[in-house]
Amino acid sequence: MKLLKIFCIAIFLAITILSSFITRPVTGQLVAEAPAGFDNLSNGLTSQTDFQSDLATYAEQETIADGLGPVYNAQSCGECHQNPVTGSGSQVTELRAGHLQNNQFINHPGGSLINDRAINAAIQERVLDGNEVRTLRLSLNTLGDGFVEAIPDEILIAISAGQPLLSNGRIAGQVVFVPVLEANNSLRVGRFGWKNQHASLVSFSADAYLNEMGITSPLQPTENSSNGRSVAAFDTVADPEDDGDDIEIFARFMRATKVPPRDTQLAATNDAQNGSQVFNLIGCAICHIPVMVTSPAGSAINGGSFIVPPALGSKVIHPFSDFLLHDIATGDGIVQNGGALTRNKIRTMPLWGLRTRDRLLHDGSALTFTDAILRHSGEAVDVTRNFQNLSTTQKNQLLTFLRSL
DSSP: HHHHHHHHHHHHHHHHHHHHHHHHHHOOOOOOOOBBBBOOOOOOOOOOOHHHHHHHHHOOOGGGGGGGEEEEOOGGGGGSOOOTTTTBSSSEEEEEEEEEEEEEEEOTTTTTTEEEEESSSOOOOOTTTTTOOEEEEEEOOTHHHHHHTTTOOOHHHHHHHOOOOOOOOOOOOOOOEEEEGGTTEEEEEETTTTOBBSSHHHHHHHHHHHHHHOOOTTOOOOOOEEEEEEEEGGSSOSSSSOOHHHHHHHHHHHHOOOBBOOOHHHHHHHHHHHHHHHHHHGGGGGTTSSOOOOTTOOOOEETTTEEEOOOTTTTEOOOOOOOOOEEEOOOOOOOOOSSGTTTEEEEEOTTTTTTOOBBBBTTOOOOHHHHHHOOOOOGGGGHHHHHHSOOHHHHHHHHHHHHHH
């Protein structure tokens, strides 16, 4: 336990120092806290008028005439990202499936994503027999993702390299490089999606527009199938159905959102403050990292396709995540990017805004914080054991801290 405490403190301090070092000496820019709030107000990237216009587009209900479907999950971004305000997470899930053969994952016919809806009953998708790998995935929060996008690759790589060796082996967050679609597929460290499928919010938006709403764009111009069967006979709108403007608006909206705020009243209590110390000392902070700093304003990211603006640059954020892939024995068995080793790995869920969620883990299968903690095994088995060894008072303090996030 003492050794683990030393490791936890060391990794936390190292990351904080690294973040500050990358920002200050190189540019002279002082860091500042990122604005926080569940208030549907701009973080300063755009005017409030433009922010409200972008929010309306983000929440707009698509129709068949707009290109909705033919297979899809939702009619708008806001349908899945709305609690407590537009852009947050929700209890809405998507369904994925596939098959394991000779220890290799094989996609379900038509791809691992099984769309829940269709514009015609003849093309309704469903999980076919023989695809025993099945999982739900909760809709993630997108508030503050502009700041996440602005985290330098170097910080995420350094975090992975610095994660400690514990009794069960190394806590080894996996870095996955993924293509930035709007930058001719140049590679960058993934950080968005349960499998770190994307590194940029434009790429993320194009992916969601296609896979969640069935609307094609120049970055994702090909319609999905229905369990591997063509849906062309039901598709009345020429591809690409969006000219690319909407995905730019979705990305701009997310970049302009504030980060999820703490419950400041609860966070100020002795129990929450003591619980924060327990969180660090038992090892939670090794992966759920409390502090990061974004790239300086003027930095070119996403293959040079985006320049970090002052509203997002040199900002301190508290995501409580390392944005890396880990095997903590809750993985979904699906391979999307990063190869076979990622099959049972999941991105560390950012804990900011945690108090707004009533369903936890990637699939919503845990309904209390204690349930979710006890489900952690694999790389996190020592941390879970440390939690089990806490006194009742310490456990309650930790839970109070989590309720303040």
